[in-house]
Amino acid sequence: MTRKEQKEERRQAILMTALTLFVERGYYDTRIADIAAAVPMSTGLMFHYFASKEELLLELVKMGTQGPGSVKYDDKIPPDVYLTMFLNSIFSFAKEQPWVFNMFVFMGQVRRVGMPEEARRLALSADAVTPTVKLIKKGQKLGVFRKGNADTMARCFWASVQGIMEEMSADKEMKTPDPEWIVSMLRA
Amino acid sequence: MTRKEQKEERRQAILMTALTLFVERGYYDTRIADIAAAVPMSTGLMFHYFASKEELLLELVKMGTQGPGSVKYDDKIPPDVYLTMFLNSIFSFAKEQPWVFNMFVFMGQVRRVGMPEEARRLALSADAVTPTVKLIKKGQKLGVFRKGNADTMARCFWASVQGIMEEMSADKEMKTPDPEWIVSMLRA
DNA sequence: ACTTTTGTTGAATTTAAATTCAATTAATTT
DNA sequence: AAATTAATTGAATTTAAATTCAACAAAAGT
Numbered sequence: 001m002t003r004k005e006q007k008e009e010r011r012q013a014i015l016m017t018a019l020t021l022f023v024e025r026g027y028y029d030t031r032i033a034d035i036a037a038a039v040p041m042s043t044g045l046m047f048h049y050f051a052s053k054e055e056l057l058l059e060l061v062k063m064g065t066q067g068p069g070s071v072k073y074d075d076k077i078p079p080d081v082y083l084t085m086f087l088n089s090i091f092s093f094a095k096e097q098p099w100v101f102n103m104f105v106f107m108g109q110v111r112r113v114g115m116p117e118e119a120r121r122l123a124l125s126a127d128a129v130t131p132t133v134k135l136i137k138k139g140q141k142l143g144v145f146r147k148g149n150a151d152t153m154a155r156c157f158w159a160s161v162q163g164i165m166e167e168m169s170a171d172k173e174m175k176t177p178d179p180e181w182i183v184s185m186l187r188a
Numbered sequence: 189m190t191r192k193e194q195k196e197e198r199r200q201a202i203l204m205t206a207l208t209l210f211v212e213r214g215y216y217d218t219r220i221a222d223i224a225a226a227v228p229m230s231t232g233l234m235f236h237y238f239a240s241k242e243e244l245l246l247e248l249v250k251m252g253t254q255g256p257g258s259v260k261y262d263d264k265i266p267p268d269v270y271l272t273m274f275l276n277s278i279f280s281f282a283k284e285q286p287w288v289f290n291m292f293v294f295m296g297q298v299r300r301v302g303m304p305e306e307a308r309r310l311a312l313s314a315d316a317v318t319p320t321v322k323l324i325k326k327g328q329k330l331g332v333f334r335k336g337n338a339d340t341m342a343r344c345f346w347a348s349v350q351g352i353m354e355e356m357s358a359d360k361e362m363k364t365p366d367p368e369w370i371v372s373m374l375r376a
Numbered sequence: 377a378c379t380t381t382t383g384t385t386g387a388a389t390t391t392a393a394a395t396t397c398a399a400t401t402a403a404t405t406t
Numbered sequence: 407a408a409a410t411t412a413a414t415t416g417a418a419t420t421t422a423a424a425t426t427c428a429a430c431a432a433a434a435g436t
Binding site: 167 | 212213214215216217297300302303336337339340343347348351352354355358366369374375
Binding site: 191194195229230231232233236 | 412413414415416417
């Protein structure tokens with residue numbers, strides 16, 4: 001099975017290379033030839049692994065809708081502590097697990113404009129907001145979070161996190177922010 | 189001078205139409221033909237107004253580097269109050285002055301990835317962070333802002349604002365957030 | 377060792393969009 | 407109202423990148 005394994009490994013290599021380049025330069029500014037050169041392999045061979053540039057994009061988005069979204073919430077932890085911990089780990093991933101970090105940034109980019117329609121739809125189907133709305137409501141009940149429309153608060157929270165992560169992604173030198181800053185948006 | 193005036197008006201119409209479409213769909217997903225159809229005018233005529241798609245983009249970025257960046261700070265207002273007021277007005281622009289709001293979102297997009305290099309450079313030259321760093325330091329001295337790296341705080345602040353504005357831009361139904369939420373990121 | 381299957385390349389083709397252009401119409405000037 | 411100049415169109419051309427393909431190389435199976 002060495003043959004199949006090799007192919008699968010190469011497939012992953014392509015996906016990771018593409019993820020990095022997409023996050024670094026954006027989807028449209030990344031040529032199939034760029035990805036091929038970075039892997040490295042010939043341009044033509046790319047099409048033995050993915051039928052088209054868009055299929056490659058969709059594959060990445062599919063990966064993004066699965067993995068790190070499955071963060072399970074432990075009922076014993078207070079909502080504010082939980083979110084702080086979450087931010088702490090995702091920010092630390094910037095250096096320790098660039099893959100996870102890049103995927104996070106990438107998914108946020110796909111959800112916004114400037115991507116093929118289907119990719120956007122798929123990315124939007126993985127909804128991070130709804131669980132957070134519940135968390136915020138719980139925090140409001142406990143008195144740790146301020147009053148206000150929980151849905152809007154959740155969306156602002158994630159929009160902020162996305163914005164900050166894109167900033168970190170664009171400048172690797174940037175100091176990691178204190179998660180508390182962002183959670184403070186929600187605090188009572 | 190009716191002739192020249194007409195031309196200038198049309199030029200502005202093209203710029204505004206392009207701004208809207210770029211923000212709505214992104215630069216690469218917006219065809220010259222789309223802009224022409226929306227103005228409306230023929231595709232070919234577009235090139236009597238702008239030599240290329242990229243020049244049109246650059247023209248918009250140039251506009252963006254001038255206008256609303258010139259927010260003057262009145263020394264008598266406390267930094268936290270000032271930022272709250274600023275957010276309040278920019279958020280209210282979403283409905284009242286879509287043009288200003290769109291430009292703000294657009295500039296943020298251009299500064300990030302997925303745009304022709306020159307446009308990005310030009311957009312990055314209009315720096316909103318430095319003045320905010322000063323403002324934050326002042327707030328820290330006054331005790332209204334928390335301790336911490338002022339530069340990182342400023343960048344996080346604007347990254348959050350950008351993220352939230354893009355969210356508002358993508359969903360016009362979204363409720364406007366309370367500026368206080370975002371300023372709370374900075375508060376002591 | 378031979379045959380078949382799979383991987384690989386780089387050049388040729390296709391495609392979609394930007395850009396040009398020759399022809400047409402409308403406005404302005406004389 | 408004829409002549410000149412500017413605006414406008416839509417079809418033809420160019421361009422840049424994606425995609426295909428014929429030929430070759432390496433590996434696996436016999």
